[in-house]
Amino acid sequence: MSVLLLDVGNSRVKWRLTTLSGERYYGDSDAADIALQTWVEQPQRVMVSSVREQADLHTQLELIFGQRLQWLKEPLPSSPQFQHCYPEPRRLGVDRWLAMLGGRVQQSGDLLVVDAGTALTIDLFSGDNQHQGGYIVPGLRMAQNALFTGTDRVRPYQDEQNEQDTAPGKNTLNCVAAGVLRQNLALVQSLLDEYPEHQPLITGGDGQLLAGRLGLSYSPDLIFDGMDSLCAGSSIV
Ligand SMILES: Nc1ncnc2c1ncn2[C@@H]1O[C@H](COP(=O)(O)OP(=O)(O)OP(=O)(O)O)[C@@H](O)[C@H]1O
Ligand SMILES: CC(C)(CO)[C@@H](O)C(=O)NCCC(=O)O
């Protein structure tokens, strides 16, 4: 079956199209442009996960794909595949839930799932599929923007380059960029140290940068793999 998966985040929409012959195509865009996209093959099934309301996008995709569309805005209740720890499971971000389900496709045992997106989330998921809780902090871009908008003189000077380095900054932008990078790295490292038996998996827009710095591999498809596992076991959807 050809399947189109869309991951609607707070910054952008990422998609993966798997064709009938199993080839995979990837892309990302603004929510506003997704409905204008031409697909190499008409998907037989379309699954969207969204951490935003996006009513316009929902309506547009319904017009295009009709019955083929499935829109996921919150996690499903507890199941053998995933047991919630939130008293209100619907409040858990659907992307965090999917990243843990996707992690399970790749690995058995205890997992430490890191999604370095607009927000940086870190979740602990036990080998017997119990969500053990997690952390939410601003991601790299959001943390930088908090400083640029919340102070007068910490500014993104156009003549300064973000070196994506942890060395002490020698201009404003580098002090901010290196500082927030170190902050995110230190948070993830503290959890790697505290939970050495949990296998780390890192995804998200800044995941490659963090994974490289921490000597870990990058898993770009965790959320898509989680969606795929839902499609495969469609009885639980
Ligand atoms: N085109 C881009 N737009 C926004 N952020 C980008 C882009 N390319 C890379 N990034 C980086 O990725 C991070 C955002 O990650 P990602 O694109 O995974 O977010 P998202 O899925 O929209 O967010 P979330 O799901 O956390 O709401 C930013 O901190 C930024 O540094
Ligand atoms: C934390 C984000 C923004 C990360 O994308 C998303 O998972 C979300 O909106 N979560 C809802 C709150 C929660 O997960 O408790």
Ligand SMILES: [K+]
């Ligand atoms: K995300």
